[in-house]
Amino acid sequence: MNMWSMWKQPCVEASQGMKSEENVGLRILQVAATSVTVEKLLLPLIDALLAQGHNVDIACANGKHADALITRNYNILIFPFKRALLSPSHALSFWQLFWHLKKTRYDVVHFHTPMVSLIGRIAAKLAGESVIIYTAHGFYFHDQMNQLLRGIIVLIEKILARWATDWLFLQSMEDMEIAKEKRFLIDETHMVWIGNGVNKDAFLAKYDIEGKRKEIGLKKNDKVIAFIGRIVKEKGIVELVEAFAEIKSSQPIAKLLVIGEALESDRDRSTYIKIQSFVKNAGMQNEVLFLGFRNDIPELLAASDIFALPSYREGMPRTIIEAMMSGKPVITSDIRGCREEVVNKETGFLVESRDVNSINKALGKLLSNEELVMEMGEKGRERALALYDEEIIINRQVSIYDTIKQSK
Incomplete structure (x- = not known):
């Protein structure tokens, strides 16, 4: 395999169990850096979307939690994602995700976790994806960070939100207030406080x-x-x-x-x-x-x-x-x-x-x-x-998906 074909090589598709040939709902890709994030945090939303008839693929890095998800018949797509701020794998992840999105054409691509959301939203925008959602489980910048570095990261978040984010979901109300203050999105109705919850x-x-x-x-x-x-x-x-x-x-x-x-x-x-x-x-x-x-x-x-x-x-x-x-x-x-x-x-x-x-x-x-x-x-x-009732948190997100489907 030459270098160019490696860059274009699509992810490993580990399971086909959750696909529906009728495609009556939206075709959705949920993206997170690690499989543990998917298993421990995202499954309630994914299950709710599947229950509504949407087709959901899941992109994450390989690991034992990915194996558990495959066993449960979720459609897992393996990418070489890394959580680290600096990693040579980011370039490979970017190109593999870009070519996968160009080939597959989802209705919605929904990103979670900071670094994957950064490179992923750029890839999705360049691939011409229809709707891009980013859930800020917690902005990467924080109060104790060096102020110059904090300012740079805030600027990056704002640029990515304006250019490559159609809907911004925020778990923290403080994050919501910051996003509004910094005007991350021009249309504030597309910045949604979802909160967090448990079963x-x-x-x-x-x-x-x-x-x-x-x-x-x-x-x-x-x-x-x-x-x-x-x-x-x-x-x-x-x-x-x-x-x-x-x-x-x-x-x-x-x-x-x-x-x-x-x-x-x-x-x-x-x-x-x-x-x-x-x-x-x-x-x-x-x-x-x-x-x-x-x-x-x-x-x-x-x-x-x-x-x-x-x-x-x-x-x-x-x-x-x-x-x-x-x-x-x-x-x-x-x-x-x-x-x-x-x-x-x-x-x-x-x-x-x-x-x-x-x-x-x-x-x-x-x-x-x-x-x-x-x-x-x-x-x-x-x-x-x-x-913090999980059912309420999930319903807030599913209602946005309903809005997106109605606009198709």
Whole structure:
């Protein structure tokens, strides 16, 4: 194969199970950098679109989650997408996506995740795609970023929105306000706040808490803090483990569940090793439990008392909503997205990002006051039920697809 044919080589089409020959609905391509994003975040929308008779292809990088999706008969198209800001794979991904779009001709191409949305929207625009949607799960720029770099990224977002985006979906209301202030789109009616949500039934269900605790090595009376996320520095996991170590002497029955791993696509592969080494050196192997990726998140949250996610930057974290829906108080950073979900001193505590002492104080207040844990957890659940029902979030998006179909 010569170099030019490699650039034009279409993606690997891994499954054909979800195609419909009648094509009664829109032909849609959902695009995300990783298969885990598709499986964990996008399937509710994809399932709703399929249920309405649309034909949905899914473009993502290869991985074990892609295999699971193929097994479930989703139509997966494999591309060499990377999440990193700088990667030689971006050029190959661009050209393969461009030629695929030229060949296939979708009615709607819907992008998720920052880098893929950047190169993908350019490819879709040049390929002449009909309608381009971008969901900003959280803008790449953030408050703690170098201001010059932040300004450059804001400008890029604005140019791409104006030139290569027909509809802009935003999960965070703060992102929505920024998009309006910066006039990312001339037609503000095409900037839609969709919010974020979870399947409430999964988190309201009754579980065998004692049995789950026993399964993962916890005792009935342990005070359990849960962290769920990628094990990378920007999630604040280092500061959380250090804060836990400081408070452990005064809270001997406290335990910390670290749920998640670093993804293959993460540039930060050292943090996981660093915190495991810290835990070992501090003699906390029985207090800090590394559970890896799990498919029983509702049960693990039910078996926990407190949820902590002290990230440096976030979009609109789904894990916080899951914890709130489970009736757990939340400790999280006072940053965009997180502060939209958590009401400080009512449903949890907003702490300073990168500040071990701030996290320590919040943990101490909750671990020493069971009544406060229950009160904040209940208020958090009430807030989640009112604002973060997944069905409402999906319906907002599906209604836009209905509008697009009617305009065809």
